[in-house]
Amino acid sequence: MSAVAVCSRRLLEIACHQAGIPSAGAEPIRIAGNAIWRLPGRIVARIGRPDCEAVADKELAVARWLADSGVRTVRPAVMDKPVLVEGRPVTFWEELPPHRPGTAGDVARLLKQMHRLTPPSSLHLPPLAPLAKTRHQITGSDILSPGDRSWLKNRADQLAEEFDRLPPGLPACALHGDAWDGNVAVDADGTAYLLDLENVCYGPPEWDLVSTAVKHLTTATVTAAEYDAFRRAYGVDVTLWSGYPVLAGIRELRMVSFALQIADEHAHARAEAQHRVDCLRGRKGLRPWTWTAVP
Known part of the structure; x- marks a missing residue:
């Protein structure tokens, strides 16, 4: 595992502990500017960039608005607010069913x-x-x-x-x-x-x-x-x-x-x-x- 991935996992474990979510068995989906991890219980964690708490707040609010308006989108899970870890917002989402990229x-x-x-x-x-x-x-x-x-x-x-x-x-x-x-x-x-x-x-x-x-x-x-x-x-x-x-x-x-x-x-x-x-x-x-x- 790369140094970036090791750091990302550490942030994930801290965020999961604060949210009361198990992190054992977490699997990386993508490690980039925003890191995305698959957690047990069909939950996906997204670790945002530093100092982007307002952006993460907006993401959650937009997801709720789109879903309520009939647009299929990712849906928040567990918490309505980001967990802040070392300046980086962590949000939790319902995992989608098996899927392919869109056309x-x-x-x-x-x-x-x-x-x-x-x-x-x-x-x-x-x-x-x-x-x-x-x-x-x-x-x-x-x-x-x-x-x-x-x-x-x-x-x-x-x-x-x-x-x-x-x-x-x-x-x-x-x-x-x-x-x-x-x-x-x-x-x-x-x-x-x-x-x-x-x-x-x-x-x-x-x-x-x-x-x-x-x-x-x-x-x-x-x-x-x-x-x-x-x-x-x-x-x-x-x-x-x-x-x-x-x-x-x-x-x-x-x-x-x-x-x-x-x-x-x-x-x-x-x-x-x-x-x-x-x-x-x-x-x-x-x-x-x-x-x-x-x-």
Whole structure:
């Protein structure tokens, strides 16, 4: 077990003790920025990033709202509030039945449901700020050359200005914030569930549609047929909107900065992070590019 996983297990054991939940036999599902563990009794624990208690609170509240509104999603278990351990919030969730990742069509159908809802004022959803983390990840990266860092920071500044001048589009609504097939689970009966509510916010619905479009046009991980199913299920082709290049550019930059963050923690991801930087800088030819997933 890696040092990161050992530390994560220690935090998990402390949180479970505070919540009165057995931790013996816990199994890691994913150890990354947010660590996810499977516990006995069909409970899943999620260990958030440091100083993100408010985000964890929001996740629990959003999950309750979506479930009460008829949108299938993960449901809180055991406690209505996060357990705070060494500055990191730990939340507990009901484990889903056996499932597979969703399709592009599944993503579109769940987004359409969510976007039609009016969030209660008690949720206090933050406005979409798509570059907030990105600038920090670029500035804090240890692997960037001075030239690459300067270029990425300038690109972020340019996109921020363009985001503030987005052309009119669909009416603003509650957004998932990180809508892709990996954040949708489908059980054996075909029921689709919306996962990972950390980035739920309020803003232009096109933001939730751009991720799948970018995976089609930028990285070619979504086929033409899959994208066609996505746009038909939602009823909108976001690539035809004049604001698409701006949101797509932001999404691409976020995918690069995420890889930089992972590369700072996992040396084996450094080549992929640099490859993505090189693509954005025009060193690898035209889109679509081949990008490999980072843990």
